Each structure stands twice: as structure tokens, then as C-alpha cells.
Amino acid sequence: MPRIAFYTLGCKLNYAESSHLRQQFEEAGYRVVAFGEPADVVLINTCTVTETADAECRKLIRRAVRLWPNAFIGVTGCYAQLKPEEVARLEGVSAVFGNQEKGYLVELIERLRQLGGGPHVLVSPFHTPCFQPARSADEDSRTRAFLKIQDGCSYRCSFCTIPAARGPSRSMPFEQLTEHIHALAAAGYREVVLTGINLGTYRAPTGERLIDVLRLLERIAPPFRIRLSSIEPNLLTPEIIELVARSEYFCPHFHIPLQSGSPEILRRMRRRYTAEQYRRLVLTINERIPGCAIGADVLTGFPGETEEHFEQTYRLVEELPISYLHVFTYSEREGTPAATLPHPVPQRVRKARTHQLRLLSDLKRQQFYRSALGSLRTVIPETYNPTTGMWEGWTENYIRVRFAAPPTLPHEPLAIRLCWLEADAVVGVVADNSYTPLPILTEPCAAPPSSSSSA
Numbered sequence: 001m002p003r004i005a006f007y008t009l010g011c012k013l014n015y016a017e018s019s020h021l022r023q024q025f026e027e028a029g030y031r032v033v034a035f036g037e038p039a040d041v042v043l044i045n046t047c048t049v050t051e052t053a054d055a056e057c058r059k060l061i062r063r064a065v066r067l068w069p070n071a072f073i074g075v076t077g078c079y080a081q082l083k084p085e086e087v088a089r090l091e092g093v094s095a096v097f098g099n100q101e102k103g104y105l106v107e108l109i110e111r112l113r114q115l116g117g118g119p120h121v122l123v124s125p126f127h128t129p130c131f132q133p134a135r136s137a138d139e140d141s142r143t144r145a146f147l148k149i150q151d152g153c154s155y156r157c158s159f160c161t162i163p164a165a166r167g168p169s170r171s172m173p174f175e176q177l178t179e180h181i182h183a184l185a186a187a188g189y190r191e192v193v194l195t196g197i198n199l200g201t202y203r204a205p206t207g208e209r210l211i212d213v214l215r216l217l218e219r220i221a222p223p224f225r226i227r228l229s230s231i232e233p234n235l236l237t238p239e240i241i242e243l244v245a246r247s248e249y250f251c252p253h254f255h256i257p258l259q260s261g262s263p264e265i266l267r268r269m270r271r272r273y274t275a276e277q278y279r280r281l282v283l284t285i286n287e288r289i290p291g292c293a294i295g296a297d298v299l300t301g302f303p304g305e306t307e308e309h310f311e312q313t314y315r316l317v318e319e320l321p322i323s324y325l326h327v328f329t330y331s332e333r334e335g336t337p338a339a340t341l342p343h344p345v346p347q348r349v350r351k352a353r354t355h356q357l358r359l360l361s362d363l364k365r366q367q368f369y370r371s372a373l374g375s376l377r378t379v380i381p382e383t384y385n386p387t388t389g390m391w392e393g394w395t396e397n398y399i400r401v402r403f404a405a406p407p408t409l410p411h412e413p414l415a416i417r418l419c420w421l422e423a424d425a426v427v428g429v430v431a432d433n434s435y436t437p438l439p440i441l442t443e444p445c446a447a448p449p450s451s452s453s454s455a
């Protein structure tokens with residue numbers, strides 16, 4: 001039985017696709033082994049979001065070649081799609097596959113192993129890309145699954161290589177959704193994350209949009225809660241907010257990319273909203289769904305970003321009820337319009353701004369966690385730490401919670417009273433011994449007992 005090892009870098013979509021590939025190789029008779037164990041085939045699924053991501057991919061490929069000098073080393077994903085020659089030049093690489101080739105990797109690898117030689121480069125351009133479904137399990141807990149319903153992006157933000165690496169936006173056919181939802185329910189998952197590269201642009205070949213997907217999910221009434229991954233601010237419609245506000249199936253959690261709080265920088269980034277529209281959107285959500293988690297992506301050091309532009313970003317995040325940030329440092333990406341813009345920001349300034357925003361993110365997260373103390377929330381136990389005797393899991397509104405319970409606890413949702421703060425989590429107590437039925441949203445934040453909090 002041939003053995004295959006996987007390694008994945010990048011976003012949740014890449015992880016969903018690797019998980020899907022793992023299942024396909026298992027069905028074809030392969031045994032999946034951990035990275036580092038003896039293997040006949042190694043498949044690396046790469047990312048190209050920044051220069052650092054590219055460098056990380058190269059480092060990993062070199063490590064794989066050192067670890068398995070006689071194995072078939074296949075490289076796929078966004079870095080492979082954008083820079084196939086660069087990857088093929090790395091010593092020991094057997095084959096480079098584009099993102100579209102992910103749909104046929106079992107057959108391709110079988111054939112190329114027989115053929116020998118290499119490196120082979122099989123990277124198709126995105127002339128007529130089709131949607132390739134993928135669903136994945138969270139390897140750590142087996143409680144959460146990711147369902148990819150959209151791929152690619154047809155926007156043209158000036159700093160971004162994703163449209164080139166993933167192709168234009170395309171979506172899962174609407175009629176396939178029910179089958180995937182039933183399969184995830186049958187597998188026993190308690191949380192499903194709907195993912196895509198630009199999820200808000202979901203548009204089925206038959207015309208349905210993201211709101212139709214959400215309404216369908218509500219009608220199916222699955223035995224799990226549903227979390228939405230990132231949605232662009234201009235695509236997060238009042239209908240979606242309203243549905244999440246009133247439905248018991250959807251987690252009160254939005255991730256809304258901001259990138260910059262400066263109107264001028266947003267314009268140069270070719271984003272499709274203004275800072276003011278973003279501000280109003282976040283305030284509307286906060287008013288309509290109290291206790292809702294709101295995350296944001298921010299990019300520091302875009303060409304021409306002055307101290308004043310950065311201050312605008314910092315102040316906007318500080319002022320808004322944002323719960324946490326994902327902060328990225330801008331790097332010039334070949335082939336993007338932003339790479340040719342004048343006034344690049346010095347590297348040390350970019351890093352300093354990233355650091356400042358990450359500190360602000362820690363502060364925002366703590367404020368958000370503190371505001372939830374005293375409330376009752378639903379937590380799905382995910383991992384158990386035998387040293388501390390504590391379980392860890394997440395609330396529906398994205399608060400990391402630790403609580404004491406026996407190690408034999410099933411991965412079923414529990415009502416947990418949030419009691420006090422630790423550095424990166426809230427410690428809670430099980431409210432009662434019965435499992436909460438899913439889906440459930442518990443009472444909104446009660447007035448927090450200030451005496452029980454400790455930062």
C-alpha cells in the first residue's frame with residue numbers, strides 16, 4: 001500500500017482542499033502518514049499571500065526533499081499556480097500542479113510516478129474554471145468542518161494576487177448544497193464553517209446568492225451551528241445580518257476585511273467601500289446583534305501610507321466594537337498594480353505598524369471577552385488537556401473558553417457560564433449537567449460581575 005504525507009500552508013480553503021484530497025487518496029488505496037514518517041509520495045499545498053508565505057513554502061519543500069530523498073514530491077496550491085518555474089527549479093521536486101489540477105491529482109500522480117523523471121509542470125490557466133467542491137474536518141477536534149461553497153475572486157484589489165492564483169469567482173451549484181449538509185450532519189459535526197475566497201460573491205449557476213444558501217440551510221435545520229467565514233463589507237447585506245440576528249442556526253460572528261481606515265488608501269487599494277460605510281456596517285451589526293463577534297483584516301505599509309493614514313486606521317479600529325484583528329504586513333507582489341506605486345513604506349515602519357495593531361488587537365479581544373463575563377454561552381468541547389484537567393472550546397460568538405470536566409466528555413455542546421479572564425481565554429463553569437440541544441444561542445451578555453474578572 002503506497003504511503004502519502006500531506007503538508008498544507010495558508011487559508012482554510014487550502015486546508016479544506018487538502019482534507020478532500022486526503023480522502024481521495026485513501027479511497028484510491030493510499031495510507032496517509034504524518035509529515036516526517038516514511039512516505040512514497042509527499043504533497044505540499046502552498047500559499048502565496050505574501051513574500052513571507054512564498055519563502056515559507058520554499059523552506060518546506062527543501063525540508064521535504066531532505067526528509068524523503070526517494071519520494072515523489074508534488075507541489076500544488078497558489079504559489080505553485082503563480083510561480084511554477086520557480087518551484088520546479090527547487091532540487092528534488094518531482095511535479096508542480098496548479099490549483100485546477102487539484103481535481104485530478106490521484107490520476108496525475110499515479111501516471112507521473114510510473115513515467116518517472118521530472119520535474120513535470122502541469123499548471124492550467126483559468127480559461128474555463130469549474131467549481132471543485134471540498135469539505136474538511138478540523139483535524140484536532142473532529143467537531144468542526146469547513147465546507148467550501150465558493151472559489152476564486154473577480155475583484156481586482158490592487159495589492160492582491162489571489163485572482164491570478166485562484167481564478168475568477170465560481171460557486172457550488174445550489175442543488176449540491178443539501179447533499180453536502182446531510183453528509184456533514186451524518187458525520188456528526190457540531191459546527192460547520194462556510195468558506196470561500198470571496199464568500200459574499202456566491203452566485204450559483206442557477207442564480208441563487210449567499211442569502212439563498214443561508215435560507216436553505218435554515219430550512220434544512222441541521223444538527224450543527226453554522227459559522228460564516230470572511231465576507232467583504234460591500235457584500236454583507238442587511239438581509240444576511242437580519243437572518244443571523246434572528247436565526248438560531250447561525251453563529252453571531254462576522255469577519256469583515258477592513259484593510260485600511262484611510263479613505264485615500266482604500267481608494268488606492270481599489271476596495272469597494274469607504275471607511276465611513278465600514279464604520280456604519282459595524283455599528284449596525286453591533287446594535288442589531290449585541291455580543292456579536294466582529295473580526296477584521298488589516299494591511300499595514302501599503303505604498304504611500306503616511307503616519308496620518310495609519311492613525312486613521314488605528315483610530316477607526318479603536319473606536320469600533322471590533323473584537324479582534326488579523327494584521328498583515330504589505331509586501332510587493334509581482335504583477336499587481338500596487339507593486340508599481342511610488343512611495344514604498346520602509347520595512348521597519350511596516351513592521352512597527354503591524355506590531356502596534358497586533359497590540360491593539362489583544363486589547364480589543366480582552367475588552368470583548370470581558371464584556372461577555374457573566375453570560376451563558378454554548379461551548380463545544382474540542383480538546384482536553386490532561387495536565388490541567390481542562391477542556392477547551394469556542395462559544396458561538398467566538399470566545400475561547402476553558403472549563404473543568406471529566407476527560408470522557410463527548411464533543412457535545414454544553415451551556416457554560418463565563419466567569420473570569422485569563423490571558424488568551426475565558427474560564428467558565430458548566431451550567432448544568434445536561435447537554436444543550438443544538439442549534440442554540442443562549443441569553444445575551446448579562447451585566448458582568450466585575451468582582452470575578454481578572455485580566
Ligand code: SF4
Nearest residue numbers: 153155156157160162
Ligand atoms: S476581494 Fe480583493 S483582497 Fe479579497 S481575494 Fe478578492 S482581490 Fe484579493
